[in-house]
Amino acid sequence: MPEKRSIELNLATTGIDDRGAGMRVPLGIGTALAEREPDLGGEHMLINIGPQHPATHGVLRLVVELDGEVVVRVIPHVGYLHSGFEKLGEYRHYNQIIPLTDRMDYLAPMSNNVVLALAVEKLMGIEITERCKVLRVIACEMSRIISHLVWLGTTSIDIGAFTPFLWLFQERERIYNLQEAWTGARLTTSMTRVGGLMADIPDGFEDGLRDFCRTFTKTLDEVDRALTRNAIWCGRTQGIGALTGAEAINYSLSGAMLRASGVAYDVRKDRPYLDYETYDFDVPIGEHGDVYDRYLVRFEETRQAGRIIEQALDRLPDGPINVDDPRVILPPKSAVMNDMESMIFHFKHVMEGVKAPVGEAYMPIESPKGELGYYFVSDGTAKPVRWRVRPPAFINLAALPRMSEGHLLSDLIAINASVDIVMGEVDR
Amino acid sequence: MGVTAEPTAGPGASHIVAPVSPNWVTTRLDFLVNWARSNSLWPMPFGTACCAIEFMAAAASRYDIARFGMERMSFSPRQADVLLCAGRLPFKLAPVIRRIYDQMPQPKWVISMGACASTGGIFDNYAMVQGIDTVVPVDVYVPGCPPRPEGLLYGILLLQKKVRGETLADHAIREERPLDERGLRLSPQLVDELSEPFGNSVHQTRSA
């Protein structure tokens, strides 16, 4: 019979301190209870959460060992959305992989498109145009905003507040309108191509985006007023699921999970791409590594994303969006219909794809979930030998057991929400 | 179809005391029951992937499926009417959806939302079920990748129309066939035929 592990029960309730801020009032009941009533500290239960469950953010299965209400151990099971992306990538040309990428992190589709284009351009040694770079920055930051808005909306639901979800989804609809105007699709955008973009921004896009940046801060302020100093919110999130910086590094966490634990690593600042070093923005770093800090970090990141978008719109240069190399980019249709060489290039592009040189490239970006990296290995043909997606959500989720030991079951739900997983990326 | 003369095999059969031919009372009763059912279909959101996000957008304020009586999401299948499979269904998840479908009480319907749930979508590979209709019976297919919320709402309206066309006297509608002794819902030949690649998928067997 395996021996019961002894755990400290960190039971607490919410209270308000003398400044009116929320605070945790520890109950000291647990160990005293176990000492007074040895029969009650008894056997552990094994319960199964998911894969179909409203609060698991997708098809995630958590098998939880419980001592009463306290989580002793949680064993996550993933793979319920495994779609064979990496295998499919080996059978497609590089441009044909772009629609696949939307479906992985479907909360921030444009950032997936951008990282694929950047990785293939690194592999092929292509320099993109200035306008394309700025537009891709705008796309990445728009994706960051919509991903964090979903995260905040669904985390509020998990912790019990339903209204922010409705407010934030209304803001997302405004970004969806812009995405739809640009690419034709609300969610599965497929907006980049190797060497450029699918299309330039339409008329009215800039004004619409500036308008959005100006007004979405009001909604963020409303949610801020509702949640940040709310006693229930603080009580449910402060001190929950804390990880030290050293542990976070050891678990290879990235994104807000890592920064909330005090580690200042942001791919945009440390391994810059798309000229991010020329933009003026701050990266929030947390202190305690708990759910509350992750909330604050992501909240501030959303505001900073708005700031970056405004700078990008200010500096948006005129010019072509596609690189001027017919071996890489489809030639314009007018040339295809009039010029034999362009027609042959067009034919080869569509039928054979663009061949990459022999080699390999790993390209990381700071996606809203963390460090998203695509690793391509090429053998000189138009289809990759290996396409590896370094999935930040998958790697962040692996730390869930460590974070949830000793917490209550409802805290497990809050911690799971704070990891910001998207199962399409976790399972690929 | 009409009313059968003798009560046939089926879960509801023993409840019928004596068969009646359709008349004003039964049609009014059907109308009332179908009106109530169609305007309060409680969905069981089996949201897996991107379509689930569009489903959430349909449930949010702009598109608002509360207008159709569907805002009460039932995450327990025991209290749900419609299994709304939003997203792709890998093989690992197939027994889960089958179990959830089996746990739902009659009357129940299934909406297959999106291309991946309807036919497997762009994922014609080792991991994906090529259409949930190989696993559960489907009433409405909503195409799209993902379908716009308006597309989903149209699918819901079609389902409501289907529900309004039902009649209590026809037991065959509510008959439930469990998996056969092979462990499949359809014959193996039919599953293979439904899962055959078509369009561009046909050429995606050559790597390099």
Add this chain to the structure above:
Amino acid sequence: MNPSAAALRAQFDAAITRVTESCGDTIVYVDPTRVREILAWLKDAPEQDYDYLVDITAVEYRDAGLPIDVVYQVFSLRRKAFLRLKAPLDKREPLAIDSVVPIWAGADWMEREVYDMFGITFREHPDLRRILMWETYAEGYPLRKDFPLRGRFSRAEQVRQALGANPEAHYSMEELSIVQAATELPADMRDRLARGERGKIAEPPRGETTDA
């Protein structure tokens, strides 16, 4: 060229078989039997300080004669230096390599995925089970080049096997060792589990459900 490559050559000599560069990244090919020692040195040596494990994956090439490479990508947060290491495994031998979970806890799930997709065993991994496919998945290792895109079995067979894989049967031994579960299981299930069989719980025979 990352100076760590030269430092590795100086420290480990013959275990470093090749150093190349591709698209700006340095790639070091290492002897697979000494992977743990080399990665531990990279993490602990103060001038190297590669404290962040970015990724572990594997690559099988289209040329069947080439070995499968297990790829480790590491990053130093302080020095902002990136390095890729590859350990080639000969396909004619059983595919096995030491696990680096003792060095980085994040390697746990990454190695489980490589095992699931390629069939490479990681020695001394705490819990080497399939992670993306279900545990009794019988078709093989999906990312291998000899595994066809649509799998080995017919679609009907795949659906049948998937539906027969009772999800509740997929509790791992770690989960089932929890006190209550172990003693409450029926005896024949305990015997089957002890023999390592899982996922074959008998369904109740059809037609025995109660009539309404």
